[in-house]
Amino acid sequence: MSDPNLIAGLERSEDAGVYKLTEELAVVQTLDFFTPIVDDPYQFGQIAVSNSLSDVYAMGGRPLTAMNIVCFPVNTMDISVLREILRGGLDKMHEAGVILVGGHSVEDKELKYGLSVTGTIHPSRVIFNTGCQPGDRLILTKPLGVGIINTALKVQEAGQESIDQAVGCMAALNQKASELMQTEPVSACTDITGFGLLGHACEMIENQDVGMVIDSAAVPYIAEAAELADWGLIPGGMYRNRDFRSHMIDMDEAVSASLQAILFDPQTSGGLLISLPAASAEGLLAVMHREGIVDAAIVGEVRSEPKGRIIVR
Amino acid sequence: MTDNVLTVDCSGLSCPEPALAAKKALTSTKSGIVEVLVDSTTSRDNVLRAGKRACWAGEALERDEGGFRVVFRK
Numbered sequence: 001m002s003d004p005n006l007i008a009g010l011e012r013s014e015d016a017g018v019y020k021l022t023e024e025l026a027v028v029q030t031l032d033f034f035t036p037i038v039d040d041p042y043q044f045g046q047i048a049v050s051n052s053l054s055d056v057y058a059m060g061g062r063p064l065t066a067m068n069i070v071c072f073p074v075n076t077m078d079i080s081v082l083r084e085i086l087r088g089g090l091d092k093m094h095e096a097g098v099i100l101v102g103g104h105s106v107e108d109k110e111l112k113y114g115l116s117v118t119g120t121i122h123p124s125r126v127i128f129n130t131g132c133q134p135g136d137r138l139i140l141t142k143p144l145g146v147g148i149i150n151t152a153l154k155v156q157e158a159g160q161e162s163i164d165q166a167v168g169c170m171a172a173l174n175q176k177a178s179e180l181m182q183t184e185p186v187s188a189c190t191d192i193t194g195f196g197l198l199g200h201a202c203e204m205i206e207n208q209d210v211g212m213v214i215d216s217a218a219v220p221y222i223a224e225a226a227e228l229a230d231w232g233l234i235p236g237g238m239y240r241n242r243d244f245r246s247h248m249i250d251m252d253e254a255v256s257a258s259l260q261a262i263l264f265d266p267q268t269s270g271g272l273l274i275s276l277p278a279a280s281a282e283g284l285l286a287v288m289h290r291e292g293i294v295d296a297a298i299v300g301e302v303r304s305e306p307k308g309r310i311i312v313r
Numbered sequence: 314m315t316d317n318v319l320t321v322d323c324s325g326l327s328c329p330e331p332a333l334a335a336k337k338a339l340t341s342t343k344s345g346i347v348e349v350l351v352d353s354t355t356s357r358d359n360v361l362r363a364g365k366r367a368c369w370a371g372e373a374l375e376r377d378e379g380g381f382r383v384v385f386r387k
Binding site: 155257 | 329330332333335336353354355358359360361362363365366
């Protein structure tokens with residue numbers, strides 16, 4: 001069904017739906033929920049909320065209200081676990097300036113938590129996944145490797161410092177990065193989640209008149225992830241991501257096997273990947289660093305050739 | 314004379330457990346043959362990575378009954 005007011009809907013793999021209400025105002029909607037990726041229920045609540053809000057931030061929108069989505073094994077799990085999850089979530093919503101207006105819970109064998117989010121955006125200032133221009137630089141705002149760290153964590157192989165770093169990254173809001181990018185003439189943006197950096201980068205250029213070069217040495221990642229990847233502590237999602245997109249990737253053989261895995265590593269609540277003119281990129285990066293987005297880095301650029309392909313060097 | 318073969322059966326285990334089991338076997342064994350039985354291509358590839366990291370030469374063979382036998386020699 002088509003509607004002249006629908007700005008972003010099902011037909012494109014956008015991060016959120018956008019519907020124009022007036023010439024000045026559009027509503028942004030998204031929802032996401034998942035099973036725990038960390039043991040601490042408070043941290044899980046924070047991560048789930050940060051992840052759910054990220055889709056609004058990736059489009060340049062401002063989340064306003066949210067509703068809890070809860071699946072909980074009420075007969076086998078202590079209700080205090082749920083309380084901690086919701087407390088973590090609510091604290092993160094407060095940090096984001098988002099108001100919790102309701103929610104729904106169902107009994108389920110497996111615990112799940114997330115949000116349905118409503119936000120606003122100016123109809124002419126929506127930032128889509130596509131629209132990268134030749135010459136653009138690509139800024140990534142969070143380090144990669146959290147999928148590998150989470151996998152190693154399951155078998156007690158990840159170091160505490162790496163675990164803390166991964167949790168900190170996943171729980172960090174993309175709010176500031178989104179607000180800062182809106183001060184620049186951004187061509188396109190998405191957030192890095194389950195498909196990994198290269199998977200989401202492919203979405204930005206698929207069937208477009210542009211390609212990309214990713215400078216693997218410039219990509220920020222949690223240091224221990226490389227060693228853990230060498231030991232094969234890699235989530236199955238990395239292999240699926242790689243197999244799904246390998247036909248679009250020209251991988252330089254000099255890129256180490258561990259770094260290749262990191263580039264396809266599925267992320268939870270990952271950073272924004274922002275495409276913007278070269279003249280604006282260094283300035284935005286400097287402001288991000290000053291504002292505490294310390295891992296942000298320019299990781300590559302957009303080229304007119306090879307169209308629809310990504311060179312990783 | 315045949316070398317002693319240490320078999321690590323990871324059938325039924327999902328990632329990352331086979332890779333960790335391979336790491337433990339390959340770092341606690343000095344030489345000989347270590348074979349790791351796995352169910353999936355993901356486990357196969359992860360176990361091969363562990364072998365490479367532990368400096369063992371490895372190859373993966375498909376099993377008639379399904380899954381893979383990853384054989385390491387040093």
